[in-house]
Every structure is written in structure tokens, then in C-alpha cells.
Amino acid sequence: GRKVLIVYAHQEPKSFNGSLKSIAVEELRKQGCGVTVSDLYAMQFEPRATRSDIVGCLHNSEEFNYGVEMWEAYKRGGLSSDLIEEQKKVREADLLIFQFPLYWFSMPAIMKGWMDRVLVQGFAHEFPNCYDSGLLKNKLALFSFTTGGSKEMYAKGGINGDIRYLLWPIQHGIMHFCGVRLLAPHICYAPEYVSEEERQEMLIAWAQRLKTLWKEEPIDCSPEWYFK
């Protein structure tokens, strides 16, 4: 069975994001997948990149360089236990699903902290092993998120600009950089401002998509996809 890690960032289990997460867990388990959830708020996941992420002595204690220290710590098995745990989940996963409400054209800080702290050099990338040869190649990722703004606001001529513009840093800059191929994002526009019936339809559409997810082809993660 395939393995899926859902990295989930919402404070409220009863939220629409919570429902989207639960549907994914249920549907994927029904398919026989092994599903793990990192429920970041419930875990009180630490988003700050600090000295505490390194166990033991520093490589250079005179001048703290987070990137260098994390790389060195990874190589000698000296990362903090929460990071070792998350890296183990990533290593085992065939697919990463990120489920979150869009905060300021991006993911909430708690999830950005997961990216900053977990995707360490040596583990997820190591020059020249980046992009198509990134260390997490052969994995897939899918960003599933809700917005405050409507689909019209996130259209090409809309006030917020094309939704794909804001996907560039997170899909290309993070996941593609690590070698992960991207399935098309799953976007629920403005669930807070639609009817209960439309919200139900959105949940059904997500469950439907998941049924044939493994047959999907990754997107072509090139500038053309984002800015054409």
C-alpha cells in the first residue's frame, strides 16, 4: 500500500479544513494507503529556526549559521527529536498533502516553520541535487487549501492576481527544489462565504478527486505553468 503524509494546519477540528483533512484520511485508508497526519497546531509544532534544533555542540559556536549547523547536525544525527520524527514520516511517504487555509498569499507560519526546519540540506537537497535531482525525488506533493477571496478575485485580471502566481514559491521554490513532483493544487475558494450546500459539494468534489488521485500526472512545474 502507498503511504501518505498529511501535514495539516488548522486550529479547529470542526473547521472546513478539518473536514477536508478527515475526508482525505478516510478515503485514502479505504484505498489501503497508510496515512499519517502531522496535525501541527495539536502538536504545538515549533516554527522558529533556532539553536534548539541542534542537539550537542555546534560546528561553529562563534557565529551561528542555521543552514550550516542544520546540515552538519543532520549528517551526524544531531537534529532535535521532533525533526527526526518529521523527516522519518517524509522519508516513508509516497505523497505529501499539505492542508491549510491561505494566510497572506501563503501557508500559515506554523507550516512555513515545518518547511524551514524539516527540509534540511543533506536530507531534502544537497547542491547540485536540487530541482529534478532533489533528494526527495520519486515523491509527490499536493497543496490543498482554502481561501478568503473568491475565484474571481484570484483570476488573472482579478484584484489578487492569478492564484498560480502565489503557488510559485511554495510549489516550485520548496517542493520542486527538493525533487518532489507536484499534483495540481486543490483549491476551495471562500468556503466561509458560500452556502452550506456549496460547502458540501466542495467536500464531495475532494473525496471524488481522491478516488482517482494515483492516476493523475504531475503538473509541468515550469514558469509557463505559473505565468503563461
Next chain:
Amino acid sequence: GRKVLIVYAHQEPKSFNGSLKSIAVEELRKQGCGVTVSDLYAMQFEPRATRSDIVGCLHNSEEFNYGVEMWEAYKRGGLSSDLIEEQKKVREADLLIFQFPLYWFSMPAIMKGWMDRVLVQGFAHEFPNCYDSGLLKNKLALFSFTTGGSKEMYAKGGINGDIRYLLWPIQHGIMHFCGVRLLAPHICYAPEYVSEEERQEMLIAWAQRLKTLWKEEPIDCSPEWYFK
């Protein structure tokens, strides 16, 4: 005298980012500006958006909605004291400078958390008061950051794509949304990989730019600037 708030995110005072921050403090004070620094790591600034940001009872304790609760808490003066403090600094500032190392095509999580938690509806925006009529209009912002990759990597045909692509969510999606006009970003490419002499030149260039900063015109923060 004009007032400047520098929101600074680096763990190490001796770092290149630390030097850029110190140069700004020194040069702007020399000009007679009032300068305040929010040193996020030193403050152990909380990046997570949680129930703890609201003092007292919730508007709806049945189902926690962070955006709604923060809006209501702002209106009744019920935000946590760290947020009231940051909002006071923003309110008084004519210019916001964000100083940070680029982490994953964006700001470090600790700074994203500052955006998520401080720029509350009612304080920074309140529909339809967004973009040019955002509640922080008449203020300026400047993103000053360092990269790991070289200028060539962040060129239009480069492996990371045009650096402006990744500025869209942070300049347009956050600052412009709140009505803040943007001065051109200040980017120091790959200071870790250049000579000590070149690093010194970068510091001098920043000090030089600051001397005439108040004469600069804001950029035209439209899709053309980013994706032309």
C-alpha cells in the same frame, strides 16, 4: 523626524543580516529618524496563530475561527499584549523595513508569523479597505534580504526564476493589500559565497542607499512590475 520600524529576523547578531540591520539603525538615526527594532528571535516572537492571541472570551467558542476572533478581539481591545505592542510600533511608523535571510523563496516562519498575527482585520485592512485604500496607507515598506542563490540563479531564465516572482506574495499580497506602498527591495545575493571585500561593498551600498531613501518613489506594485 520620521519614524522607522525595522522588523528583523536573524538568530546571530554577528551575521551579515545583523550588520545590514545595524547599518540601517545607525544611518537612519544619523538622519534624525526615530528607529525601533523588533528583533524577532531575541524577543522569542510567537509565530503560531492560536487562541492565546485573544484575551478573554471568544466570540464563538463552539468553532474557533482565527480571522473572525482576531477581528472581534481587535475591536474590543482584546488582543494579547505582544500584538498590541507590535501594532503600536506599526501605527507610529512611516516606514517598515523587513530584514531577513530568504528561507524557501520567502521570509522565515518567525517573520511570517509576525504578518499572520499583527496585520489583523480592522487594524491593517477591512474590506473594502484593501490595496490602495488599505488601512495602513501613507506608510512605506522595504524588503531587505539576503539569498543563498546567486543573481544569475534568480534571473528570468535562471533555475530559480526571476526574483520578482517570489516578491509578489510578500509585497503585493501582504503590504500592498494593507495599503502600504513599496520601495524597491534591497537584495544582497549570496553573501556567504562572495569575498570579504564584496561583502563590505554590499554593506556600503546599503548605507549609501539609505542616505537618499526618502527621495525614492515607490514602485508600481502591479502585475507588470513582477511578471512583465
